[in-house]
Amino acid sequence: MIITTMSLANRLPEEYLEVLSENIDVLFVDEAHHISSKTWSRFREDFSKKRILQFTATPFREDGKKVDGIIIYNFPLRLAQEQQYFQKIEFAPVEEYDDNKSDLSIAKKSIEILDKDIKEGYKHILLVRANNVDRANELYEKIYKKFYEKYNPVLVTSRQKPSENKVSMNALKELESKIVVCVDMFGEGIDIPNLKIAAIHDKYKSLPITLQFIGRFARGSKGLGSAKLITNIANEDISDALKDLYEKDADWSHLLQQKSVNILIGKSLYKTLLKVLIQIV
Structure with missing residues (x-):
């Protein structure tokens, strides 16, 4: 298990990212409402062939659209x-x-x-x-x-x-x-x-x-x-x-x-x- 921040992960050389993407089964992304930014989306792209789970408490982007992907669980405000x-x-x-x-x-x-x-x-x-x-x-x-x-x-x-x-x-x-x-x-x-x-x-x-x-x-x-x-x-x-x-x-x-x-x-x-x-x- 590797835990890191997106700013640090984006400093890794491309060859390091290739090794990571080849050996990691699942990418978990917290605060996923940032995923539309260039740095976040570029990093995620290296894991496009792997399972990706995204978590966010604010699923709406600045352009009004929801974070991409299939919603598999939603925890409503009322609950x-x-x-x-x-x-x-x-x-x-x-x-x-x-x-x-x-x-x-x-x-x-x-x-x-x-x-x-x-x-x-x-x-x-x-x-x-x-x-x-x-x-x-x-x-x-x-x-x-x-x-x-x-x-x-x-x-x-x-x-x-x-x-x-x-x-x-x-x-x-x-x-x-x-x-x-x-x-x-x-x-x-x-x-x-x-x-x-x-x-x-x-x-x-x-x-x-x-x-x-x-x-x-x-x-x-x-x-x-x-x-x-x-x-x-x-x-x-x-x-x-x-x-x-x-x-x-x-x-x-x-x-x-x-x-x-x-x-x-x-x-x-x-x-x-x-x-x-x-x-x-």
């Missing part, structure tokens, strides 16, 4: 919830149509929930999500560090020195910091169960990442209570992304409260009517 791998997520939307006030509205709602959870004895951490490093810096400096310093907010981005990010991560694990502002630093390999409150200021670039992000907060943890998701449903991009989530897998309605589905559909219609009225005026 995961029944077996307590996933817990319900309390969706707490804000409705702010002024783009200049959106970020502050999301922050206020998120802190309100964080305060409530702390008073109830939960050691929760708030994760603030931005779509790029500049946005993360902006949210950190102008909102969370400026107004909520008592929670010792930290910034974790790819522009930070590794040593700085390490200090921030340790502060989160030790519960010295209650807020972390980041981009995509909390993907595969990061496990901080106390991250139970998510403030989404910007939508994710793809559905798979959205699925993975929300799924991490929904994971069951003893003594940590339910997860919370805060975002601005007046933001059309985010509203469309969340509706797409329900369309891809209806079981999300059992994780994200049903009320949120009705809100998203209702707000979409409301915004359309609002635009028509503005044009008439």
Whole structure:
């Protein structure tokens, strides 16, 4: 049995890959939603004549298509919830149509929930999500560090020195910091169960990442209570992304409260009517 990462495997000379493909019976691929990338697909091609088993919790690619292959087993969200791998997520939307006030509205709602959870004895951490490093810096400096310093907010981005990010991560694990502002630093390999409150200021670039992000907060943890998701449903991009989530897998309605589905559909219609009225005026 050989266990490796795709980045390391792709450094092997071609003759090494030939030896591997000749002597290995089955190739197991974890996080298989990445399989459409050039590096992953090139490596898999060397094993095309062998049995290949692919595993993923996010089976949709960025182009909207499922990961290729024949599905031999599917573990549905509803069953995961029944077996307590996933817990319900309390969706707490804000409705702010002024783009200049959106970020502050999301922050206020998120802190309100964080305060409530702390008073109830939960050691929760708030994760603030931005779509790029500049946005993360902006949210950190102008909102969370400026107004909520008592929670010792930290910034974790790819522009930070590794040593700085390490200090921030340790502060989160030790519960010295209650807020972390980041981009995509909390993907595969990061496990901080106390991250139970998510403030989404910007939508994710793809559905798979959205699925993975929300799924991490929904994971069951003893003594940590339910997860919370805060975002601005007046933001059309985010509203469309969340509706797409329900369309891809209806079981999300059992994780994200049903009320949120009705809100998203209702707000979409409301915004359309609002635009028509503005044009008439």
